[in-house]
Amino acid sequence: MIIAVSGKGGTGKTVVAALLVRCFTEMGREVLAIDADPDANLGEALGVQVERTLGDIREEMLKRMESMPPGVSWRTALEYETHRAIVEADEFDLLSMGRPEGQGCYCAVNHVLRQIIDTIAENYEVVVIDTEAGLEHLSRRTTQSVDVMLVVTDTSKRGITTALRIRELAESLSISFRKLGVVINRATPETEQRIEEYAREVGLEVAGVVPEDAEVRELDLMGEPLLKLSRDSPAKRAVCGIAEKLMELGA
Amino acid sequence: MEDIPVDVGLIYEGERIRKSSMYVDLAGPKSKGAELLLVVPPDEVEDGKVEVVGPDVDQMEEGGRYPFGILIKVAGEKLEEDLEGVFERKLHYFCNYIQGFMHLNSRDIIWCRISKDAAKKGLKLYHVGRVLVNLYKSEFDVIEKIQVTFYTDEKAVDEHIARAREVYEKRDARASAIKDEDVDVFYSCLLCQSFAPTHVCAITPSRSGGCGAVTWFEGRAAVKVDPSGPIGEIPKGEVIDPVKGEYSGINEYVREKSNGTIERVYLHSLFDYPHTSCGCFEAIAFYIPEVDGIGIVHRDFHGVTPFGIPFSTMAGQVGGGVQSQGFLGISIAYLRSPKFLQGDGGWRRIVWMPSQLKERVRSAIPQEMYDLIATENEAQDLDTLRKFLEEKQHPVLERLKAEEAKEKAEEAPEEEQPAATMPELTVPVQAGAGAPVEFTITFKNAKIYAEKIIIRRKE
Numbered sequence: 167m168i169i170a171v172s173g174k175g176g177t178g179k180t181v182v183a184a185l186l187v188r189c190f191t192e193m194g195r196e197v198l199a200i201d202a203d204p205d206a207n208l209g210e211a212l213g214v215q216v217e218r219t220l221g222d223i224r225e226e227m228l229k230r231m232e233s234m235p236p237g238v239s240w241r242t243a244l245e246y247e248t249h250r251a252i253v254e255a256d257e258f259d260l261l262s263m264g265r266p267e268g269q270g271c272y273c274a275v276n277h278v279l280r281q282i283i284d285t286i287a288e289n290y291e292v293v294v295i296d297t298e299a300g301l302e303h304l305s306r307r308t309t310q311s312v313d314v315m316l317v318v319t320d321t322s323k324r325g326i327t328t329a330l331r332i333r334e335l336a337e338s339l340s341i342s343f344r345k346l347g348v349v350i351n352r353a354t355p356e357t358e359q360r361i362e363e364y365a366r367e368v369g370l371e372v373a374g375v376v377p378e379d380a381e382v383r384e385l386d387l388m389g390e391p392l393l394k395l396s397r398d399s400p401a402k403r404a405v406c407g408i409a410e411k412l413m414e415l416g417a
Numbered sequence: 418m419e420d421i422p423v424d425v426g427l428i429y430e431g432e433r434i435r436k437s438s439m440y441v442d443l444a445g446p447k448s449k450g451a452e453l454l455l456v457v458p459p460d461e462v463e464d465g466k467v468e469v470v471g472p473d474v475d476q477m478e479e480g481g482r483y484p485f486g487i488l489i490k491v492a493g494e495k496l497e498e499d500l501e502g503v504f505e506r507k508l509h510y511f512c513n514y515i516q517g518f519m520h521l522n523s524r525d526i527i528w529c530r531i532s533k534d535a536a537k538k539g540l541k542l543y544h545v546g547r548v549l550v551n552l553y554k555s556e557f558d559v560i561e562k563i564q565v566t567f568y569t570d571e572k573a574v575d576e577h578i579a580r581a582r583e584v585y586e587k588r589d590a591r592a593s594a595i596k597d598e599d600v601d602v603f604y605s606c607l608l609c610q611s612f613a614p615t616h617v618c619a620i621t622p623s624r625s626g627g628c629g630a631v632t633w634f635e636g637r638a639a640v641k642v643d644p645s646g647p648i649g650e651i652p653k654g655e656v657i658d659p660v661k662g663e664y665s666g667i668n669e670y671v672r673e674k675s676n677g678t679i680e681r682v683y684l685h686s687l688f689d690y691p692h693t694s695c696g697c698f699e700a701i702a703f704y705i706p707e708v709d710g711i712g713i714v715h716r717d718f719h720g721v722t723p724f725g726i727p728f729s730t731m732a733g734q735v736g737g738g739v740q741s742q743g744f745l746g747i748s749i750a751y752l753r754s755p756k757f758l759q760g761d762g763g764w765r766r767i768v769w770m771p772s773q774l775k776e777r778v779r780s781a782i783p784q785e786m787y788d789l790i791a792t793e794n795e796a797q798d799l800d801t802l803r804k805f806l807e808e809k810q811h812p813v814l815e816r817l818k819a820e821e822a823k824e825k826a827e828e829a830p831e832e833e834q835p836a837a838t839m840p841e842l843t844v845p846v847q848a849g850a851g852a853p854v855e856f857t858i859t860f861k862n863a864k865i866y867a868e869k870i871i872i873r874r875k876e
Contacts, residue, residue, distance in 0.1 A: 196435065228629075232629055232748075234635075235585065236589055236593055236632070236634040237524070237585065237588050237592055239634070239638040239639075240630070240635065241638065242521070242522050242523050245522065249433065249528070254437075256437065259436075274608055274626075274628055274630035274631055275630060277608055289431070289432060
């Protein structure tokens with residue numbers, strides 16, 4: 167199952183993605199986490215160190231191509247480098263897409279890279295992609311078909327509008343998804359019901375509501391990985407609820 | 418398959434063995450290794466033999482990392498040394514057919530893993546060798562005898578790597594010498610048609626794709642991996658012009674894949690039927706009519722060409738899948754091709770290039786030409802360029818002078834010096850994106866005087 171977690175910056179999208187990874191691993195699933203948002207840092211949230219990103223590899227590869235001996239194919243070399251870039255934590259693997267490309271032709275290399283990532287992704291029961299609201303990576307570099315698109319929003323009307331826009335964008339970029347749901351993050355008892363109703367009114371399915379959580383806020387503030395979150399943290403419980411629901415649906 | 422404790426099949430291709438399910442790591446980024454396939458005389462192969470020099474899987478420690486070498490010797494009446502590389506590449510695929518065995522990359526940068534499950538079922542390197550013997554023989558009838566040796570002992574691996582590197586080097590030297598005339602099949606790349614719908618990239622041993630990413634060898638590999646992908650085969654057909662590089666096979670293919678927009682293609686010339694460009698070439702070769710020479714500018718150069726415009730402005734005119742007379746999008750590697758612009762005189766016609774690029778391809782520039790080519794340090798515009806070329810007695814001047822003398826004789830004496838003279842200039846014009854309204858303006862021996870020319874689309 168491939169789950170893309172999107173949403174505009176500041177909504178806590180990366181926190182939700184990282185918690186999803188934790189929940190799935192605790193459920194005993196083999197998980198590949200993909201950080202496809204150059205402005206976020208899923209690795210940090212998951213408490214692992216990323217040494218090389220695919221962005222770095224892509225640039226290196228473009229430079230190396232010129233001097234590749236005729237008997238060596240850069241596509242097998244690129245496959246090797248991609249595998250090498252995967253951070254292997256005990257419970258999950260992480261692949262970071264890194265910076266966007268510079269000038270020049272990336273058609274060939276991106277085309278091959280997408281095949282490689284698709285093939286790698288097939289090895290996991292669950293793939294969680296943290297992607298930016300522009301969906302740039304999904305449309306050009308990672309995969310064009312996801313099972314579930316989760317759009318994380320805060321409890322503002324504007325957040326819901328963004329969610330609608332992301333849905334439109336996904337459709338116009340021909341990214342296919344079987345299901346799209348919003349995750350309302352940092353909900354408080356006062357806002358929860360109203361924003362949920364509003365989302366439904368405009369035709370968005372609510373995949374889950376994650377309550378405001380002092381512990382998450384504190385870890386986030388200190389830049390600490392969410393690994394340290396206690397087992398019964400309300401935010402984590404809520405996200406694990408979403409994970410379980412998705413698994414049940416076999417979505 | 419006989420006594421192999423795990424499954425073998427296509428479905429296991431692309432299997433990644435994760436750290437948590439890995440029994441051992443073989444070679445890889447934190448160790449070393451190499452694979453090598455050799456074609457040898459029949460008496461040097463013991464058919465079907467599999468040997469492991471060093472510990473086999475059952476003697477390895479769980480979670481361990483070992484250096485790893487693979488040596489395959491094959492023999493057969495019809496086998497040639499040239500097939501070694503092709504067969505060796507197959508190792509990657511054959512190894513990956515084995516459940517619980519991961520194989521990445523090639524040559525001396527391989528990385529293999531054996532899964533805990535496979536080790537528990539009793540998979541040994543010996544079995545991997547048996548599978549390879551069977552797969553090679555069933556896939557290639559020409560292989561009559563085959564023998565497989567694995568190395569896991571560090572000293573043996575070191576020796577194996579050293580020997581393998583020598584072979585790779587020899588092989589590459591042979592392959593680099595391959596020219597357009599040595600092969601029957603070229604390759605095409607349609608990857609960029611999403612933004613340049615009429616662009617068909619023809620890839621031959623002497624011309625890599627403009628992006629630099631797709632060489633003839635890469636094309637050959639890509640077709641094998643992904644036969645229905647954007648890279649395909651072009652039958653070479655008849656040679657129409659061996660110097661300019663025109664082939665009937667390329668013409669037919671390009672005509673079809675460009676929906677009839679492009680009729681003919683010269684691989685090695687800027688004129689008449691130059692190769693189209695997508696937009697993502699690494700450099701541009703451009704004709705400078707004022708000196709009858711050719712300049713080259715690459716993407717990393719941010720200054721201006723002697724035309725007064727930078728790479729980016731020029732790139733806008735060259736790309737988009739149209740044939741632009743006097744302009745050609747090229748890869749840096751093409752500068753090293755023995756057929757580099759041979760239809761136009763090759764390096765003897767080159768008059769200007771950025772100093773950084775000139776240094777980068779120094780070894781490809783004929784020694785006697787190196788100092789005759791101006792850079793941005795000597796020539797910033799047409800005047801300084803011309804002065805430089807005269808000072809250095811660049812060969813383009815002879816041609817230019819001969820032509821000017823001819824013109825002077827024909828011209829009325831009161832006529833002023835033309836701003837631009839070009840033997841022939843054809844400008845293909847494409848009206849609107851994708852619109853089929855297209856026409857060509859051809860100037861022959863034209864002189865153009867203008868302060869400004871405005872062409873507007875008729876509303």
